Amino acid sequence: MMSITHFYIWYFLCMGLGLASVVCVCLWNSHWRGGFAWDGSSLQFNWHPVLMVTGMLVLYGNGAVLYRVPLTWGENKLPWKLLHAALMLVALILSVIGLCAVFGNHNVSNIPNLYSLHSWIGIITSVLFATQWAAGMAVFLVPCSAGSLRKLLKPQHVWLGGSLMTLCIAACISGINEKLFFVLKGNTNGSLPYSQLPPEAMLGNSLGVLIVAFRLVVLKILSNHEWQRPENQPLDVPYAP
Numbered sequence: 001m002m003s004i005t006h007f008y009i010w011y012f013l014c015m016g017l018g019l020a021s022v023v024c025v026c027l028w029n030s031h032w033r034g035g036f037a038w039d040g041s042s043l044q045f046n047w048h049p050v051l052m053v054t055g056m057l058v059l060y061g062n063g064a065v066l067y068r069v070p071l072t073w074g075e076n077k078l079p080w081k082l083l084h085a086a087l088m089l090v091a092l093i094l095s096v097i098g099l100c101a102v103f104g105n106h107n108v109s110n111i112p113n114l115y116s117l118h119s120w121i122g123i124i125t126s127v128l129f130a131t132q133w134a135a136g137m138a139v140f141l142v143p144c145s146a147g148s149l150r151k152l153l154k155p156q157h158v159w160l161g162g163s164l165m166t167l168c169i170a171a172c173i174s175g176i177n178e179k180l181f182f183v184l185k186g187n188t189n190g191s192l193p194y195s196q197l198p199p200e201a202m203l204g205n206s207l208g209v210l211i212v213a214f215r216l217v218v219l220k221i222l223s224n225h226e227w228q229r230p231e232n233q234p235l236d237v238p239y240a241p
Helices: 002-032 047-064 078-109 117-141 147-183 199-223
Strands: none
Touching: 002 047, 002 199, 047 078, 047 117, 047 147, 047 199, 078 117, 117 147, 147 199
């Protein structure tokens, strides 16, 4: 009972940090960056960080810890597999829209694409995420897939899932810093330079701290063996012999 209580403390902390990250990135781009549009301008770019943080970070992280929720242990696993896949699909769709936002803005503004370390990490993460989702659907949700194949690939699926979230954190942190360096030059737009830590820089840095804290809490939940779904719980009805 105490272990389950501890789980829910960490789980609600995870949800709180995720919500705080989304609120923070929305506030940054609505208040300091001018809001949102879909016209190729910098306002279109503002969708990029919001959708990436919401999808690739918060939804992805919550989808990853879904199987750890004790309320799911005594039930058939298939509905939770479907919910896991659905959360990951929504995260993938949001990330694709986020990529469209930045590519569209760059193309209209004649800004080169995929030249920075942030963009390299981000595009690699997105491609691997799409591949992971498609492979997961084919192996773990298609009824005709062999049980031996699912058993063989499950550790790789779990490992890649954790690795993708680490890559996502790297992309988010590098993207926040890149954006702050670009907009807080202190000589062209009337703002204080980043080195003087104006309020926008404080918010951007705080967002980075929230993102790292969110990842650490997710890692805590996933690494605690006491919070793993017991093997003797109900499995997938369509795969039962």
